[in-house]
Amino acid sequence: MSNHDAVPDPLSFAKKMWGGMGFSLPNMVTPTLDVDEIEKKVKDLKAVESWLKMNLSMLQMTIQGLEMQCVTLNAVRAMGQMATSYSTGAAAAAGGDNQGTALIAGTGNEALKQAALWPLTLLQQMQEQMQKAAAAAAQASEARDDAAKP
Known part of the structure; x- marks a missing residue:
């Protein structure tokens, strides 16, 4: 009988590769012919997949919430800086005239107060x-x- 007549083992390459490492992974490398065991593995893997998808969606929602919080805090901070710059800018523009300061500061600050x-x-x-x-x-x-x- 020649070598061409012998049925080659399709997993011989994988067995050689994992065998040289000193450990084997029979569940991942060696297929099983038991349909019930395959169905159980599929069911288990689908459960893990749904759990991972749920955790991914919760992670995405948390990230979006934190991004919204960051944007809100930056907007509040910017509004505070604008209010400060309006009040100091109005005082400088009036040049010490109390009536002018009240007029200029009142328009800018009032708009900011209403917006806030x-x-x-x-x-x-x-x-x-x-x-x-x-x-x-x-x-x-x-x-x-x-x-x-x-």
Whole structure:
């Protein structure tokens, strides 16, 4: 019989490669022919994959949250620096004239104060709208009650 008639082992190269290192990785190198074992491995690997995907999405959300926090803090810091520069610049531009300082500082600082307080203003407007809606609902309820009475 010649060497061409013998069936070559398809994993002989891998066995030689891992065998020379002093340890073997039978689960990764040597395939199994048991379908149940393969299905179990696939199920386990899919569980690990979903766990890794979940951790990746949580990591991405954390990174986005920190980036948003950094941008917000930089914006607040820049607004503070602008307010400081407006007040010192207005005082220097007036040249000691109190009336001019108040006029110039009032326009720049007032705009910055309004910009910095927009969340508070928005909340106050929302509260006013809710109070108006509640008062309108109470009046409508009283009107229905009065109409229902004989």
